[in-house]
Amino acid sequence: MPFRRRPAPVTAPEPGPLIRFEDVSLRYGPVAAVDRVSLAVGDGEFFCLLGPSGCGKTSLLRMLAGFEEPDGGRVVLDGRDLRGVPPHRRPLNMMFQSYALFPHLSVAENVAYGLRRLGLPRAERVERVAAMLRLVRLDQHGTRRPDALSGGQRQRAALARALARAPRVLLLDEPLAALDRRLRSETGRELKALQEAVGTTFVMVTHDQEEAMALADRVGIMEAGRLVQVGTPRVLYERPASRFVAGFLGDVNLAEGRYAASPGGWSAMATRLRTAPLSCPPSESVPAGAAACLAVRPERVRVLAPDAPRTENELAGIVAAATFLGAATRLVVRMADGRDWSVLVPAGAQPVAASGPVRLAVPPEAIAVLPP
Amino acid sequence: MRRGRFTGFNGVALGLGLLFLWAPLALVVLYSFNESRLVTLWGGWSLRWYGALAGNAALLDAAFVSLKVALGAATLATILGTLAALALARRGRFAGRTAFSALLLAPMVMPEVVLGLSLLLLFVALGLDRGLLTVILAHATVAIPFVAAIVGARLARFDRDLERAAADLGASPAVAIGTVTLPVAAPAIAAAFLLAFTLSFDDLVIASFASGPGATTLPMRIYSSVRLGVAPDVNAAATLMITVVILGVGGSLLLARRR
Numbered sequence: 001m002p003f004r005r006r007p008a009p010v011t012a013p014e015p016g017p018l019i020r021f022e023d024v025s026l027r028y029g030p031v032a033a034v035d036r037v038s039l040a041v042g043d044g045e046f047f048c049l050l051g052p053s054g055c056g057k058t059s060l061l062r063m064l065a066g067f068e069e070p071d072g073g074r075v076v077l078d079g080r081d082l083r084g085v086p087p088h089r090r091p092l093n094m095m096f097q098s099y100a101l102f103p104h105l106s107v108a109e110n111v112a113y114g115l116r117r118l119g120l121p122r123a124e125r126v127e128r129v130a131a132m133l134r135l136v137r138l139d140q141h142g143t144r145r146p147d148a149l150s151g152g153q154r155q156r157a158a159l160a161r162a163l164a165r166a167p168r169v170l171l172l173d174e175p176l177a178a179l180d181r182r183l184r185s186e187t188g189r190e191l192k193a194l195q196e197a198v199g200t201t202f203v204m205v206t207h208d209q210e211e212a213m214a215l216a217d218r219v220g221i222m223e224a225g226r227l228v229q230v231g232t233p234r235v236l237y238e239r240p241a242s243r244f245v246a247g248f249l250g251d252v253n254l255a256e257g258r259y260a261a262s263p264g265g266w267s268a269m270a271t272r273l274r275t276a277p278l279s280c281p282p283s284e285s286v287p288a289g290a291a292a293c294l295a296v297r298p299e300r301v302r303v304l305a306p307d308a309p310r311t312e313n314e315l316a317g318i319v320a321a322a323t324f325l326g327a328a329t330r331l332v333v334r335m336a337d338g339r340d341w342s343v344l345v346p347a348g349a350q351p352v353a354a355s356g357p358v359r360l361a362v363p364p365e366a367i368a369v370l371p372p
Numbered sequence: 373m374r375r376g377r378f379t380g381f382n383g384v385a386l387g388l389g390l391l392f393l394w395a396p397l398a399l400v401v402l403y404s405f406n407e408s409r410l411v412t413l414w415g416g417w418s419l420r421w422y423g424a425l426a427g428n429a430a431l432l433d434a435a436f437v438s439l440k441v442a443l444g445a446a447t448l449a450t451i452l453g454t455l456a457a458l459a460l461a462r463r464g465r466f467a468g469r470t471a472f473s474a475l476l477l478a479p480m481v482m483p484e485v486v487l488g489l490s491l492l493l494l495f496v497a498l499g500l501d502r503g504l505l506t507v508i509l510a511h512a513t514v515a516i517p518f519v520a521a522i523v524g525a526r527l528a529r530f531d532r533d534l535e536r537a538a539a540d541l542g543a544s545p546a547v548a549i550g551t552v553t554l555p556v557a558a559p560a561i562a563a564a565f566l567l568a569f570t571l572s573f574d575d576l577v578i579a580s581f582a583s584g585p586g587a588t589t590l591p592m593r594i595y596s597s598v599r600l601g602v603a604p605d606v607n608a609a610a611t612l613m614i615t616v617v618i619l620g621v622g623g624s625l626l627l628a629r630r631r
Contacts, residue, residue, distance in 0.1 A: 088541075094537070096537055100531065100536065102538075104558070114541035161537075162541075
């Protein structure tokens, strides 16, 4: 098998771009489905486009596959401008959301379909199909028709068919959306392991942030046709660039205020949470003295014991509700500015009263300062 | 829709409808098994007229002609009708698409006499000798809109991702149609073929205009022999025709219902 084995990139280094979107736009009438997107995806990377439905992520994928031509900008694969290249001449394959398995062909014939178009000799084709079916654990089901397979098996058959031609890039359109919840995480892990084993560049589209964070090396977040932030899941989660990104990747607590940068290193946010400003890390996106928004993840807010010594960035609040979740307890805390914050108290921590005043502390490094 | 109760009124209505439709046919089938030489007199059960039919060279010849015509016309109509349906379903919004669609389906509702007459004029103008070929051409003309409608309906609810997947896997548009679109639509195409076959096999009017010496179809032969008085072996031939048509239409319906 011509699969290259390579270790998974632990962190995403600056990758040599295999795919480049250069200022790409796509319009449907007056609506821009994709609005001047520029993006580079590296060789061997597992890249994920994440966004709510209608944000343009699937349009971006379809321009890469060749089912849509951009109205502006260029799509470049391996240094070659893809404009005017029809889908059947592009060295990439796609796994469709509906799987699009050919109903009149057996699973093995489905996998062989792309190899036939390459004109491979019969013996080589048979061997390659067998290897692909083994890879996705369908070697016992090669003679079945797609409608005789379970949902998970269909998904793996579609994967084998798309990988059989050893494409430079595999495109995955919501690969796990059609599976039930239990199967989804298991299949996701398999997909990740497979990508690491074959080393092919994967570009996936999903609206499920957990899926994107669990699978991808890097994630690009889209909103209304624009690419708003690209980064590793950790960076996106801990250093979101906007309120949209922060809110899309899980729960977040927000507070409006004014950002002040000090030449000494530490910066501060004046908010209505307390009279003194809160220390925070310097912001990359907000100029000094400008209105800004502070964001903190619920699990980064600490609950202090009533007799604990004074702590940096201490806040006072009133517990409005407590919900036991098993691994943690979720508190709803009414803050001084009138907003409700969500605070996750891990199991095993000191229990907190389900109502009444509470002392909170936000470590400065847990704060992200975002544009308002 | 709400499923109503099966009342006495419904039963009577259904019975009358079925009687109206099927009584004449049932009578022909019944009398084809009549022992008596007189068509309207029951003389007991017999297969005598089926035996006589086997000896009636003129009727057998006509049946053979009908078979050839129906096969030829159905083949031609299926090819052209399927191509037309593909063009309508896949070429997007080309100039004149609506006009093409209307022109394609209009012959369905055109009076057969008018169609037959115009075909006759055309064949004469072209200097085409009337015979087997002209009947095949004429019947194909009648059947093409039906084929286009049936195949077009299948293509309209076709999962376009299947064709995209074929293209993605390296198939050019022509190869994708040959290896994915047509095979997946095959049941509908086969159903259209059977319907075209049946339309041709039982047609009298168009054939009368388009046919010439040596190309007398079974319906033409039966019609002309009945003008001289109904011979009992014609009942037997009619019964066999009914069987062929029921098999054709039934098969067509069964195929069209398959996905």
